[in-house]
Amino acid sequence: MKNLAQSAKRKLELPGRRDLISAFFWPRAERYIVAAEWIRPEGQRRNEDKKSIPARFLNLSRRSPLSDPELLPSFAKLGFRGPLSGRQSRQIKDWVSKYGLLTRKKTDRDGDTDLDSGEVNQEPMLIEEFVQEARFARDLQRLYFDIGKGNTESIKSKINNPRSAIERELASDARVRIVARPASRASSEDPIAAALAFATLNLSASYSRAPNELLWHAENILCRLLSQKLDGVRLRVASGFGLPEEVRTRPLGSVDPQELDEAGRPPARYRPIISWSCVDLRSAIYLQFLLQVANDRPMQNCANRVCGAPFSPTRSDQVYCTKNCKQQAKYERQKGS
Numbered sequence: 550m551k552n553l554a555q556s557a558k559r560k561l562e563l564p565g566r567r568d569l570i571s572a573f574f575w576p577r578a579e580r581y582i583v584a585a586e587w588i589r590p591e592g593q594r595r596n597e598d599k600k601s602i603p604a605r606f607l608n609l610s611r612r613s614p615l616s617d618p619e620l621l622p623s624f625a626k627l628g629f630r631g632p633l634s635g636r637q638s639r640q641i642k643d644w645v646s647k648y649g650l651l652t653r654k655k656t657d658r659d660g661d662t663d664l665d666s667g668e669v670n671q672e673p674m675l676i677e678e679f680v681q682e683a684r685f686a687r688d689l690q691r692l693y694f695d696i697g698k699g700n701t702e703s704i705k706s707k708i709n710n711p712r713s714a715i716e717r718e719l720a721s722d723a724r725v726r727i728v729a730r731p732a733s734r735a736s737s738e739d740p741i742a743a744a745l746a747f748a749t750l751n752l753s754a755s756y757s758r759a760p761n762e763l764l765w766h767a768e769n770i771l772c773r774l775l776s777q778k779l780d781g782v783r784l785r786v787a788s789g790f791g792l793p794e795e796v797r798t799r800p801l802g803s804v805d806p807q808e809l810d811e812a813g814r815p816p817a818r819y820r821p822i823i824s825w826s827c828v829d830l831r832s833a834i835y836l837q838f839l840l841q842v843a844n845d846r847p848m849q850n851c852a853n854r855v856c857g858a859p860f861s862p863t864r865s866d867q868v869y870c871t872k873n874c875k876q877q878a879k880y881e882r883q884k885g886s
Contacts, residue, residue, distance in 0.1 A: 572826040589673040628684030651831040694859035781832030
């Protein structure tokens with residue numbers, strides 16, 4: 550029989566790990582209003598998100614946004630460009646109704662503590678700001694995907710024709726712009742300046758394992774920008790006596806008594822677990838991205854031809870980034886048959 554106590558020694562803090570999920574709760578308001586360029590919470594927290602039901606009993610059915618592997622990919626899909634259509638506005642409202650708004654209204658209290666009025670502690674925000682944040686998450690995923698695939702030509706294209714905040718960061722270094730410039734435009738460059746740009750970037754990249762100087766530069770930008778977004782993530786310590794995840798996450802009564810007895814034996818060496826908590830939903834979104842990256846989760850393009858976004862599958866047979874994409878692809882196949 551597989552020793553479940555030993556199997557707990559896996560890579561640290563995978564998304565869905567119970568000790569991580571229980572560290573972050575983000576209650577949702579009764580409803581959200583998307584109108585007049587703003588997204589606003591309205592009403593008190595929903596019954597299913599209350600801390601206790603009734604007051605003296607813990608609400609064990611509460612779910613953390615981090616328990617949903619679609620938190621990041623579904624958010625990134627909302628990074629629309631141009632004026633919003635009615636359908637896109639509804640998509641934003643549906644997402645916010647499912648997960649909540651991104652930040653706290655009162656930063657001196659945590660997100661799971663209501664305001665004095667009884668409303669959820671969430672800051673109303675402009676629709677455009679929400680879309681910009683979603684676009685940033687989407688472009689950060691794409692940059693990571695390009696680096697992982699060694700797609701230097703895509704990095705060059707982003708530097709030569711920057712359209713987003715991340716692409717402008719990539720193109721902010723004059724040396725990088727020179728190195729990434731197409732050969733057809735290289736003849737107009739000062740040869741000394743061009744040689745110096747190549748030499749200095751090559752020298753820095755040579756002290757790494759990066760395949761070339763542009764991928765080295767792109768990774769620096771990725772690490773810096775993602776680190777900034779993780780400012781709201783805090784270290785915490787979780788129990789070292791907790792049951793292995795394979796046991797804790799299975800339905801009550803589905804674990805064989807002998808298996809449970811083996812998994813429940815005291816550890817040979819006591820060791821608390823390093824975990825994290827988040828100050829708001831935005832931090833949780835980027836924490837989910839960090840966990841995918843740090844645990845070497847493979848990324849692939851969504852099989853929905855309308856989407857095609859990079860995502861990290863949670864199952865070996867998963868080809869769509871979200872359930873909505875799977876349904877949309879099914880509808881397109883039926884329409885074409």
